[in-house]
Amino acid sequence: MRKPIPVDEAIERVMAWCREGEKEYISLEQCDGRILAEHIEATMPIPWFDRSPYDGYALSAEATTEASSDHPILLEVVATVGAGTVWDGLLTPKQAVKIMTGAAIPDGANAVIMVELTKEIEKEGKRFVQIRRKVDEGENISRVGEDMKQGEIVVEKGTMIHPGIVAVLATFGYDRVPVMKKPKVAIISTGSELLHVYEPLEKGKIRNSNAYMLQAQIRRAGGEPILFGKVADTFEHTLQVIQKALREADVVITTGGVSVGDFDYMPHVYEHLGAQLLFNKVAMRPGSVTSAAVFEKKMLFGLSGNPSACYVGFELFARPFIKAMLGQSKRYLTRAQAVLQKDFLKPNPFTRFVRASVSHQDGMLHVEPVGKDKSNIVSSLAQANALLVLPGGTRGFQAGSRVDVLLLHDEGDCVWS
Ligand SMILES: Nc1nc2c(c(=O)[nH]1)N[C@H]1C(S)=C(S)[C@@H](COP(=O)(O)OP(=O)(O)OC[C@H]3O[C@@H](n4cnc5c(N)ncnc54)[C@H](O)[C@@H]3O)O[C@H]1N2
Numbered sequence: 001m002r003k004p005i006p007v008d009e010a011i012e013r014v015m016a017w018c019r020e021g022e023k024e025y026i027s028l029e030q031c032d033g034r035i036l037a038e039h040i041e042a043t044m045p046i047p048w049f050d051r052s053p054y055d056g057y058a059l060s061a062e063a064t065t066e067a068s069s070d071h072p073i074l075l076e077v078v079a080t081v082g083a084g085t086v087w088d089g090l091l092t093p094k095q096a097v098k099i100m101t102g103a104a105i106p107d108g109a110n111a112v113i114m115v116e117l118t119k120e121i122e123k124e125g126k127r128f129v130q131i132r133r134k135v136d137e138g139e140n141i142s143r144v145g146e147d148m149k150q151g152e153i154v155v156e157k158g159t160m161i162h163p164g165i166v167a168v169l170a171t172f173g174y175d176r177v178p179v180m181k182k183p184k185v186a187i188i189s190t191g192s193e194l195l196h197v198y199e200p201l202e203k204g205k206i207r208n209s210n211a212y213m214l215q216a217q218i219r220r221a222g223g224e225p226i227l228f229g230k231v232a233d234t235f236e237h238t239l240q241v242i243q244k245a246l247r248e249a250d251v252v253i254t255t256g257g258v259s260v261g262d263f264d265y266m267p268h269v270y271e272h273l274g275a276q277l278l279f280n281k282v283a284m285r286p287g288s289v290t291s292a293a294v295f296e297k298k299m300l301f302g303l304s305g306n307p308s309a310c311y312v313g314f315e316l317f318a319r320p321f322i323k324a325m326l327g328q329s330k331r332y333l334t335r336a337q338a339v340l341q342k343d344f345l346k347p348n349p350f351t352r353f354v355r356a357s358v359s360h361q362d363g364m365l366h367v368e369p370v371g372k373d374k375s376n377i378v379s380s381l382a383q384a385n386a387l388l389v390l391p392g393g394t395r396g397f398q399a400g401s402r403v404d405v406l407l408l409h410d411e412g413d414c415v416w417s
């Protein structure tokens with residue numbers, strides 16, 4: 001008899017074996033979506049020279065103390081500088097430099113007045129700018145280090161790179177970016193009933209949907225999926241492919257063959273390998289048969305063949321394991337509270353993860369189960385954007401109850417209004 005263990009304990013047993021992976025350097029242009037392998041520390045202050053945030057005139061603030069609309073002052077415009085060019089002179093209090101946004105503040109200047117507040121005139125072949133108000137020292141200057149101070153940690157290791165981080169990396173001149181290597185995750189589908197997607201259907205056979213579903217789940221978790229195809233239900237073939245996968249991948253995921261049927265060979269494979277079994281039954285539905293074992297420090301996840309059980313098993317156990325190998329601190333699905341919209345009354349000693357749909361309404365999350373809930377169902381996986389968590393030992397919940405949900409596709413979902 002298999003002894004079911006609680007979900008939390010199963011997660012702990014798996015995570016205890018997790019080791020952070022290696023890093024590699026990739027091009028800045030390819031790094032979006034990858035995980036940073038080092039802290040990004042400001043190697044210099046940004047901006048690294050005082051610059052103008054506006055188009056205007058750089059001047060010495062002291063020269064404007066008496067300026068007013070009744071008594072405008074005139075400063076001689078000795079140069080015009082655009083962003084990228086530097087005026088090498090030393091400005092005197094009677095002078096101004098016309099300056100564009102992004103240009104370096106000339107020596108001797110300590111403020112900038114916006115062009116809209118001034119008027120330029122010509123007198124005796126010389127350019128002058130009319131200033132009609134006092135300008136404060138430091139006004140309109142983007143100071144050295146205003147954006148980032150030297151030595152400051154700007155982005156932490158383990159963060160997923162997004163376009164804003166790409167901008168920071170480019171600012172510090174990272175043409176090669178240190179990222180975590182994607183863990184190689186083997187996918188092996190077991191079952192003599194399985195067909196490739198392109199094969200014609202035959203009676204009694206089904207398409208190998210789990211492999212492609214897992215491929216997508218692994219990619220979303222940050223791993224590199226390797227499809228090892230489908231394996232017929234024979235012990236020798238199953239063992240052979242698993243041994244090959246263990247040589248080539250960091251993590252091995254199998255689907256099917258973990259239950260108690262005559263052709264469920266996974267328990268025998270673990271035994272033959274001498275792998276350390278972490279668990280072979282979890283007190284949850286779907287996915288009660290989910291198994292995990294360790295062979296030569298490599299994790300073998302034995303997920304159920306039933307599509308929904310396979311999906312949930314991956315999200316609960318394999319996803320955080322892959323994310324931890326990547327050094328990510330946020331490893332688990334986001335857990336939130338939502339208001340149940342319909343009664344869901346199902347007494348069960350096991351924790352249930354019900355495929356569900358969450359939506360924002362009046363500033364609150366609402367949740368309702370979607371589609372059919374058996375573990376062999378595929379369609380509700382396509383409709384769900386969350387898993388409603390019904391803790392073991394409860395009899396389900398009535399409409400209006402506050403329940404826990406795990407958000408599935410939250411990375412990309414944004415609620416604008
Ligand atoms: N007598 C018992 N029978 C079963 C038990 C039990 O406790 N006692 N547990 C049931 C539960 S719960 C589940 S879940 C399944 C788990 O079975 P396996 O994980 O060993 O998976 P298989 O038997 O190989 O397949 C189950 C089901 O899924 C289909 N399948 C398999 N692979 C794929 C794939 N790659 N893509 C799509 N569909 C797949 C397969 O054809 C079966 O229909 O066992 C129950 N039985």
Ligand code: MOO
Binds near residue numbers: 284287290
């Ligand atoms: O393990 Mo099964 O998925 O509980 O239904």
